[in-house]
Amino acid sequence: IYCYRKPKTKRAKRFLEKREPKLNENTKNAMLIKGGNANLTVTEVLKDIYAVKKPFAVLYKRKNITRPFEDQTSLEFFSKKSDCSLFLFGSHNKKRPNNLIIGRMFDYHVLDMIELGVEKFVSLKDIKNSKCPEGTKPMLIFAGDVFDVNEEYRRLKSLLIDFFRGPTVPSIRLAGLEYVLHFTAVDGKIYMRSYKVLLKKSGCKIPRIELEEMGPSLDLVMRRTHLASDDLYKLSLKQPKGLKPKKKKNISHDVFGTTYGRIHMQKQDLSKLQTRKMKGLRKRPAEKSAEDGGTSPKKSKST
Numbered sequence: 001i002y003c004y005r006k007p008k009t010k011r012a013k014r015f016l017e018k019r020e021p022k023l024n025e026n027t028k029n030a031m032l033i034k035g036g037n038a039n040l041t042v043t044e045v046l047k048d049i050y051a052v053k054k055p056f057a058v059l060y061k062r063k064n065i066t067r068p069f070e071d072q073t074s075l076e077f078f079s080k081k082s083d084c085s086l087f088l089f090g091s092h093n094k095k096r097p098n099n100l101i102i103g104r105m106f107d108y109h110v111l112d113m114i115e116l117g118v119e120k121f122v123s124l125k126d127i128k129n130s131k132c133p134e135g136t137k138p139m140l141i142f143a144g145d146v147f148d149v150n151e152e153y154r155r156l157k158s159l160l161i162d163f164f165r166g167p168t169v170p171s172i173r174l175a176g177l178e179y180v181l182h183f184t185a186v187d188g189k190i191y192m193r194s195y196k197v198l199l200k201k202s203g204c205k206i207p208r209i210e211l212e213e214m215g216p217s218l219d220l221v222m223r224r225t226h227l228a229s230d231d232l233y234k235l236s237l238k239q240p241k242g243l244k245p246k247k248k249k250n251i252s253h254d255v256f257g258t259t260y261g262r263i264h265m266q267k268q269d270l271s272k273l274q275t276r277k278m279k280g281l282r283k284r285p286a287e288k289s290a291e292d293g294g295t296s297p298k299k300s301k302s303t
Helices: 010-019 040-053 073-082 151-164 230-236 285-292
Strands: 030-035 057-064 086-091 099-106 109-122 139-143 179-186 189-200 208-213 217-226 251-253 259-261
Touching: 030 040, 030 073, 040 057, 040 086, 040 099, 040 109, 040 151, 057 073, 073 086, 073 099, 073 109, 086 151, 099 151, 099 217, 099 230, 109 151, 109 230, 139 151, 151 179, 151 217
Parallel strands: 030 057, 030 086, 139 179
Antiparallel strands: 086 099, 099 109, 109 217, 179 189, 189 208, 189 217, 251 259
């Protein structure tokens, strides 16, 4: 039985308010966990992904002996402890070398996770180019028909968008579009490349765009998958009623996007409508008598 305890300090009250459900979801944090037998390649991959994901990430430097596909209790414990709904677990063994498991949580329980094998890796420090500042929101590009055809690749695309999308912004500044993450799926492999956007002079208002590889660079292959059922996945996408837009009556749109509104008014008597009073618009006595039903006879002068 769950018993609610009233917080004794203001700090505890702020902590509980931060964890309670919200109408507008905050930016998802990710935890990067190193397995008990992680090698140097996996460790460097986790460090580079952490550098890309900062400040919305937590890197666990100590090794944790766990197997997410066999036992998920430790992942759920770390998720609740650090308030992270995304995770990336790295391990290495003879059967599955250079192994990465990327996944997400729903209500502090594992929703879905996908195992990826690293076949080739180029780190940030190996590419001697200028880097983007910390916290830069990336632009995500997915190439390959398999991302829209295969269910596992479609779920992987959704997972990668969740992991790298960053905070929701109300407006976009052209100079802020300086970081691109490109994912290509072809011949059973997933190629992850990151580029820095360079805005060059072009002689007109629109600048000339050049891409400069920045790192990290990963060649991945899909291994095991643990996908949520359709009912649970649909439940995780459910939005609260407060976020759903209210239907507006008597408003329609045409094919060009023009908005039309319908107004319902009672029938008006235009003869009683008050207009601007002007001397030139005053009615003469003859007009008034004509409206009353006839002309009044003139009095005859007495002889």
